[in-house]
Amino acid sequence: MVICCYNFTSFFWPESPQWLASKGRFDECKTAFRWLNGIDEDSETELKNLIDNQSKYLSTIVLKFAPKVFKAFGLHGTFLLYGIVTTLCTLVLYWYLPETKDKTLQEIEEHFKKETRESTESKEENKTLVAH
Numbered sequence: 001m002v003i004c005c006y007n008f009t010s011f012f013w014p015e016s017p018q019w020l021a022s023k024g025r026f027d028e029c030k031t032a033f034r035w036l037n038g039i040d041e042d043s044e045t046e047l048k049n050l051i052d053n054q055s056k057y058l059s060t061i062v063l064k065f066a067p068k069v070f071k072a073f074g075l076h077g078t079f080l081l082y083g084i085v086t087t088l089c090t091l092v093l094y095w096y097l098p099e100t101k102d103k104t105l106q107e108i109e110e111h112f113k114k115e116t117r118e119s120t121e122s123k124e125e126n127k128t129l130v131a132h
Helices: 002-012 017-022 026-037 041-096 105-131
Strands: none
Touching: 017 026, 017 041, 026 041
16 A cells, blocks of 8 residues: 555655756756755755766766776676675675664764774874884
8 A cells, every 4th residue: 555655646756856966957956955955055055065066076977987887897797796886885884884773863973982082092002002
């Protein structure tokens, strides 16, 4: 039942602002972004950053490397490469990010501060060992 409702209502949703920006449809991106986030100073700054990043960096990377990758690996090889890279990134995130279920924001923040403190202490120990 939920899936039917999802499929039916998805026709009425605006397209994602990120997707629209990645396709170069910036006017539609602005309209959808403002509809979802409202119009205030922070939202407008976020929208500007979204459009700038999509138009400058992502397009450049894709346009420069995609033809070379498709030529080197072919269509199936390119998608296999994408799948492998995505799987590796997912595994790295799984091992790096802590479990946050049933934890407060304070506990999560303390976890990251603890890691930062430990790495700083180990760097200081290495400096003292090198100095002696």
